[in-house]
Amino acid sequence: MSTSRESLWSIGELAERAGATVKTVRFYSDQGLLPEAARSSGGHRRYGPAALERLQLIRSLRTLDLPLNEIRRILDDEDTAAGALEDAVDSRLRELGNEVKALRWREAALRLVRDCPPTQRAGRLRLLTALGTPPSTAPLARFWRTWLPPRMPPRATAAFLDAAVPQPPDEPHPSQALAFARLHAMTTAPCPDGRQPQPEVHRVAGAGGAALLYAGLLEAFELAAPHLRRAHDPHPGEALDAYVAAYASAYRSRDTQDFRRSLAARLASEPRLDRYWELTAVVLTRPGSRPQPTPGSTDAWLRAALRRDNARAA
Structure with a gap:
C-alpha cells in the first residue's frame, strides 16, 4: 500500500x-x-x-438526490462513470418532473374545493378523489376501446386513441382539472344497457373497413383543424371531400351528391358524444385561450359543411 x-x-x-x-x-x-x-x-x-x-x-x-444504488454504479466503474452519472441525472429529472406535475394537480384540486360553493364541495371531492395525481388516461382509453369496432388493427386503434384521449396538462388550471375529473367520471360510469351505442358504420365496415374509415377521418380532421382555429364558417372543400371519401370507402360506395345526402341523414341519426368533446376542449385549453380543435368539434364542423354543401346542391 x-x-x-x-x-x-x-x-x-x-x-x-x-x-x-x-x-x-x-x-x-x-x-x-x-x-x-x-x-x-x-x-x-x-x-x-x-x-x-x-x-x-x-x-x-x-x-442531487440520487439514490445509493445509482451512486454505487457511478463509483464502481470509472470507465463509464460519466455515462452512468448522465443516466442517473436524466432519470432523476424525469422523477422530479412527475413529482412536480403531481403537486400541480394537487394544487388545482385544492383550489377547486376551496373556491366552490359549500353545497358543491362534497360532489367535487368525490370527483377528485377518484383521480390519481397526476391522473391516468387509462380509463379514457378503455372507454374508446369499447366504442371502436372489435378486432380493429392495433395501429389504427392507437392512432385514434392519440387523437381522442387528451393528455393531462402539466400545470392545470382548476377548470382543466375539473373537466378532466368529469371526463374520468363519465368514462368510468357503467353504460345503461351494458355497452355504448355503436354507429351503424361500424357494423357495415367491419374491423378492416373501420381502420380505413378512421384513418380517413383523421386525415379530414387534420385538414379541417386550421379552419376551426381561424374560426372559419363550415364550408365545402378539401377537408369535406376527405371526410366524405372516408365514409364512402366504409360504405363501399362512391362520392356522389346522392351519397352525400344519404350520409348526412345517417350521421344525423348516429349517437354522439358531445359532452365528452366539450370536456376535452376544456382540458386542452387554458382559460382565455382560443379553444383547441378536438375530433368532436372538427367532426361537427365537417357535418355542418356537409349540410351546407347539400343545401347548395339542392
Whole structure:
C-alpha cells in the first residue's frame, strides 16, 4: 500500500476534514461506498486522502438526490462513470418532473374545493378523489376501446386513441382539472344497457373497413383543424371531400351528391358524444385561450359543411 501510516485518518478525522458527521462516514463505509485504507492495531478504521475525495463526491451526488444504488454504479466503474452519472441525472429529472406535475394537480384540486360553493364541495371531492395525481388516461382509453369496432388493427386503434384521449396538462388550471375529473367520471360510469351505442358504420365496415374509415377521418380532421382555429364558417372543400371519401370507402360506395345526402341523414341519426368533446376542449385549453380543435368539434364542423354543401346542391 502506497499510503503511509502518517497520512491515514481515523473516522472522526475524516469526518472533520469532510465537514460531515461520524455517523455519515460510518454509514457510507458500512454500505461499501467508502473503503477503508487500513485498520489500526486496535481494529479501528483508517482512511486516506482518496477516501476524502470519494466522500466529497458521494455527498455531492446525494445533494442531487440520487439514490445509493445509482451512486454505487457511478463509483464502481470509472470507465463509464460519466455515462452512468448522465443516466442517473436524466432519470432523476424525469422523477422530479412527475413529482412536480403531481403537486400541480394537487394544487388545482385544492383550489377547486376551496373556491366552490359549500353545497358543491362534497360532489367535487368525490370527483377528485377518484383521480390519481397526476391522473391516468387509462380509463379514457378503455372507454374508446369499447366504442371502436372489435378486432380493429392495433395501429389504427392507437392512432385514434392519440387523437381522442387528451393528455393531462402539466400545470392545470382548476377548470382543466375539473373537466378532466368529469371526463374520468363519465368514462368510468357503467353504460345503461351494458355497452355504448355503436354507429351503424361500424357494423357495415367491419374491423378492416373501420381502420380505413378512421384513418380517413383523421386525415379530414387534420385538414379541417386550421379552419376551426381561424374560426372559419363550415364550408365545402378539401377537408369535406376527405371526410366524405372516408365514409364512402366504409360504405363501399362512391362520392356522389346522392351519397352525400344519404350520409348526412345517417350521421344525423348516429349517437354522439358531445359532452365528452366539450370536456376535452376544456382540458386542452387554458382559460382565455382560443379553444383547441378536438375530433368532436372538427367532426361537427365537417357535418355542418356537409349540410351546407347539400343545401347548395339542392
